[in-house]
Amino acid sequence: MTRTRMNVAEPRVAIVGAGPAGIYAADILLGLSPTATVDLFEKLPAPYGLVRYGVAPDHPRIRKITDALHEVLTNPRIRLRCNVEVGADIGIAELRAAYDGVIVATGADLDVPLDIPGIDLPGSFGAADFVAWYDGHPDAPRSWPLTAESVAVLGAGNVALDVTRILAKHAAALAHTDTPDIVLEQLAASPVRDVHLFARRGPADVRFSALELRELADQHDVDVIVDPDELVLDAHAERMIEQFSQRRIIVRTLTEWASRTPSTKTASRRIHLHLRQRPVRLLGTAAVTAIEMERTASDELGRMVGTGEMLRYDVAAVYRAIGYRSTPVPGMPFDAERGVVPHVEGRVTDADGARIPRLYATGWIKRGPVGLIGSTKSDAAQTVRHVLDDLGDLAEGPAQRAADPLDALAGAVDFAGWLRIDDAERRAGAERGRERTKLVARDEMLGHALPIGEVVR
Ligand SMILES: Cc1cc2nc3c(=O)[nH]c(=O)nc-3n(C[C@H](O)[C@H](O)[C@H](O)COP(=O)(O)OP(=O)(O)OC[C@H]3O[C@@H](n4cnc5c(N)ncnc54)[C@H](O)[C@@H]3O)c2cc1C
Ligand SMILES: NC(=O)c1ccc[n+]([C@@H]2O[C@H](COP(=O)([O-])OP(=O)(O)OC[C@H]3O[C@@H](n4cnc5c(N)ncnc54)[C@H](OP(=O)(O)O)[C@@H]3O)[C@@H](O)[C@H]2O)c1
Incomplete structure (x- = not known):
């Protein structure tokens, strides 16, 4: 008889990195599992990764992909937490303990x-x-x-x-x-x-x-x-x-x-x-x-x-x-030569090639820094399929559901906070006759996003 884990009915998944790979992974996962929820962690005060901070400003059509990514983030089953660096503000081990699956989608920035x-x-x-x-x-x-x-x-x-x-x-x-x-x-x-x-x-x-x-x-x-x-x-x-x-x-x-x-x-x-x-x-x-x-x-x-x-x-x-090339995330295995997280079809492995239960990768940190935004979608589909398949496998081990890890996070920017930054950028743009003018300084962004007294860095 196959025994299944307790949490399968309402899987809770953490995704690290709110670039296209992380956001598409959330979208695909929630589409396939009507009872799943996703907590999405992003180290910057704003989501969208290289679509916001890589795509050239004279490519407005590509930048507009943020509209589709925004739409995904409006899903009430996603809790966005920007300004949270995984590996510094919260560890991979903590996430693995608290979630049924952790998908790392931290891209490449060097x-x-x-x-x-x-x-x-x-x-x-x-x-x-x-x-x-x-x-x-x-x-x-x-x-x-x-x-x-x-x-x-x-x-x-x-x-x-x-x-x-x-x-x-x-x-x-x-x-x-x-x-x-x-x-x-x-x-x-x-x-x-x-x-x-x-x-x-x-x-x-x-x-x-x-x-x-x-x-x-x-x-x-x-x-x-x-x-x-x-x-x-x-x-x-x-x-x-x-x-x-x-x-x-x-x-x-x-x-x-x-x-x-x-x-x-x-x-x-x-x-x-x-x-x-x-x-x-x-x-x-x-x-x-x-x-x-x-x-x-x-x-x-x-x-x-x-x-x-x-x-x-x-x-x-x-x-x-x-x-x-990618920056390694503390607590994650990293193949320094290839500049990616070692994995088999998105299931993360250790230095000896053994599966690390409930740990996954997608996007550029998985595949290396090649390919267009669209290719992160097919890539995410492969990883998400394994996350969902593995939920039924007792060998993956249980996640502890004791405390909600988000309760302990100070200074995190949630979706409403990001919308306040977004609004400030649109207003700055309107003053100049443009759709948007980006805010640059972290403090200024956080000043718009967070209640007074919560700007922690
Ligand atoms: C300069 C440039 C221009 C490009 N222009 C185009 C284009 O015009 N059209 C096109 O189709 N493709 C373009 N691409 C390719 C496209 O950007 C990538 O395919 C895509 O962004 C990869 O997605 P990703 O989510 O894996 O990584 P990223 O977009 O890099 O997203 C990763 C996210 O993870 C976050 N993160 C990293 N570490 C942590 C951590 N420890 N904790 C929490 N969050 C973390 C990052 O801040 C980032 O938001 C361009 C790439 C570059 C470099
Ligand atoms: N508008 C867009 O659609 C857009 C914009 C930006 C990025 N992107 C995508 O993002 C990905 C990354 O782009 P990228 O330009 O960083 O990488 P890339 O496509 O891999 O190109 C890297 C280039 O660097 C060259 N190179 C490597 N080592 C070198 C060396 N030692 N000396 C001289 N040249 C060297 C390579 O030459 P060799 O070929 O000889 O190895 C290659 O031409 C790509 O998939 C790209 O299409 C898309």
């Missing part, structure tokens, strides 16, 4: 390091830090040193395109967005003239998407420059564009840009798209003054090889956009 000489010089930045700054993340610095006329961006993913576009864009083009005033003011004072984007492989091996690429050229007073010599297709590239339509479109777009004569390029800012160049070192003593790149080629198997030909670009800032 830059992958780049181990080349000069990378620690002033003027060398990580894209994750820059994105957090222009998107008004409460923990990002308030000011950014936008002093360089000539800048390098490393990487050929969509984040590299975002960073390149925001660096080159005239601030006036962002004035209607939710970008905080303090960011707009600094962007408006930027003296930038040339932004060099470097892909280390060829035109058919870039990771960014065709739509995002084309956007580079859709900007007022910004030219895009491509050297036709770097577009020559080798056998590997020919195979790639034959196989993948996206790559074909990308090569077509780049070819069209490369064919434009220099006399048509009159803009005050320029984006230079460089292919087949990998970073070797940053040069400078007190700060970055140049970057040295090595020209690359593909071998017969399509692998990137160095050619030994070195090129130097005089730039006063370098942004590496070569990928994100």
Whole structure:
């Protein structure tokens, strides 16, 4: 006879991280189990993760996904608790003791390091830090040193395109967005003239998407420059564009840009798209003054090889956009090499590969920092299915239901508190003729969200 656990009838699940992965997991879980409840913990005063603090401000259609995520949070069976960092304010062990399942959806927020000489010089930045700054993340610095006329961006993913576009864009083009005033003011004072984007492989091996690429050229007073010599297709590239339509479109777009004569390029800012160049070192003593790149080629198997030909670009800032990585959550196993929580289909395992009962992962902390917002939904469906399957399994062990863990949490921002921040942002936006202007400072956000006397950090 299969014995079932007492709590199966009304499962109570904790989800850590109110980004898209955590919110979709809550939605799917509550849809499949009409008696379940979810407590959703978020370390920032605001929910939505990278949809709020990663998606570029000039992508309002994508940012609008927050409307759908908001709708999920209105479910009365979800108790949202923002401004609560799991691992600091409450432990994973405490959550495992109190809930029938704990799903960790903490995403990725750090830059992958780049181990080349000069990378620690002033003027060398990580894209994750820059994105957090222009998107008004409460923990990002308030000011950014936008002093360089000539800048390098490393990487050929969509984040590299975002960073390149925001660096080159005239601030006036962002004035209607939710970008905080303090960011707009600094962007408006930027003296930038040339932004060099470097892909280390060829035109058919870039990771960014065709739509995002084309956007580079859709900007007022910004030219895009491509050297036709770097577009020559080798056998590997020919195979790639034959196989993948996206790559074909990308090569077509780049070819069209490369064919434009220099006399048509009159803009005050320029984006230079460089292919087949990998970073070797940053040069400078007190700060970055140049970057040295090595020209690359593909071998017969399509692998990137160095050619030994070195090129130097005089730039006063370098942004590496070569990928994100996750921060480990105290009390959770972490595979430092892969930068994810070890798991089997979302069921978390320890260092020896053994299941940890009632502990699950979803989103970027599970899969690694690749994929669009939509892919966190299918990912969450897989994890949630296992949470629900395991509820019937006695081996998972009982959760203690003695005390409600939320009772002990001081300074947490609940859904009503978040709505007060949301309202303050909408009012700030209305004063400026926009839909919203983001609040940035944690204290200011908490000042709107919490009753007087409860602003604890
Ligand atoms: C710069 C950038 C731009 C992007 N633009 C797009 C785009 O235009 N379109 C698109 O489809 N995709 C885009 N993406 C990809 C998309 O953002 C991700 O697919 C998605 O956000 C991953 O969701 P997640 O919930 O796993 O992680 P996240 O969105 O990172 O959410 C994780 C949440 O967990 C919280 N958290 C972390 N640690 C703790 C803790 N200890 N306790 C409590 N809470 C915690 C974080 O504060 C965060 O709110 C972009 C990604 C980046 C980096
Ligand atoms: N608008 C959007 O839809 C949007 C916007 C932003 C992000 N996103 C998504 O978010 C995810 C993360 O994006 P991402 O751009 O951070 O990651 P990504 O797509 O993995 O791209 C990382 C890039 O960095 C390069 N790189 C890695 N190590 C390098 C090194 N040592 N030197 C030089 N280049 C190096 C990679 O080159 P190789 O290919 O040669 O390894 C690759 O081009 C992606 O799925 C992306 O599509 C989407």
